[in-house]
Amino acid sequence: MCMIKTLGSRGEDIAADFLEKKGYKIIRRNYKTPLGEADIIVKDNNTIVFVEVKARTSDAFGQPFEAVNYRKQEKFKKIALYYLKHNKIESPVRFDVVSIISQNGKNEVNHIIEAF
Template sequence: MTQPTPSDARRRGALIEGVAADWLSAKGLALVARNQHAKGGELDLVMRDGETLVFVEVRHRASHRFGTPAETITASKQRRLTQAARFYLHRNGLSCPCRFDVLAVSGTPPRLEFEWIVGAFEAN
C-alpha cells in the first residue's frame, strides 16, 4: 500500500472540513471562516451559534482501529487551539461568548458518521 502524499492529505482534509461545515450548517450553525491560521495553530472552522462564536476542531479517521477521532485532541492540542482562538479574537477585534466544539468524523465518503461534541473543552 502506498502512502498518501501531503497534497492528497490536504485535499482529503479540505473535503472533510467542507462536509463538516455543511453538516454543522444544517444543524443551525453559520459558517464564519475556514482554515484560520493564527499564532501556534490553525482553526479548522469558525462558526456562529446565535451570539456564540464557535471554534470547531474537525478530526477524521477512516476507522477506529487506532482510536476514535475525538481521542486525538490532546491537552497540548487544546492549548494550541485556545491560543489560536485568542489570537483570532484579538486580530478581529471581537469580544463575545465563545466555545470549543469537536466534530469527530468517521468513515470514508460518502459514508461518514459524525459525533458532535459541544463544549468539548474549556479555554485554559
C-alpha cells in the same frame, strides 16, 4: 501525505455542511495564525464557536476526537484568543470537535459540543 490532506479537506467540508444544516453560521474556514490554524469558526446565536475537525477512515486506532489531546486544546485556545483580539470581538466562546469516520462511502459524524 497527499491522501491525508485530501481526507482532512474532505472532512472539513463534511463538518461545515453538517454545522450549516444544524443552523450554525460559518464565519471562517482554515483561519491561519502564526500560532496555527482553526479549521472552522462558526456563530451559534451570540456565541463564537471554534471547531476542530478530525477525520479518519476507521476507528482502528481510536475515535478521531481522541486525537485532540491537552496540548492541542491549549494551542487551539491560543488561536481563538488571537482571532478574538485581532478582530476586536467580545463574545461568549465555545470549543467544539467534529469527529468523522469516513468509510465505505458513508460518513459517521459526531459533533461534541463544549469538547474542552
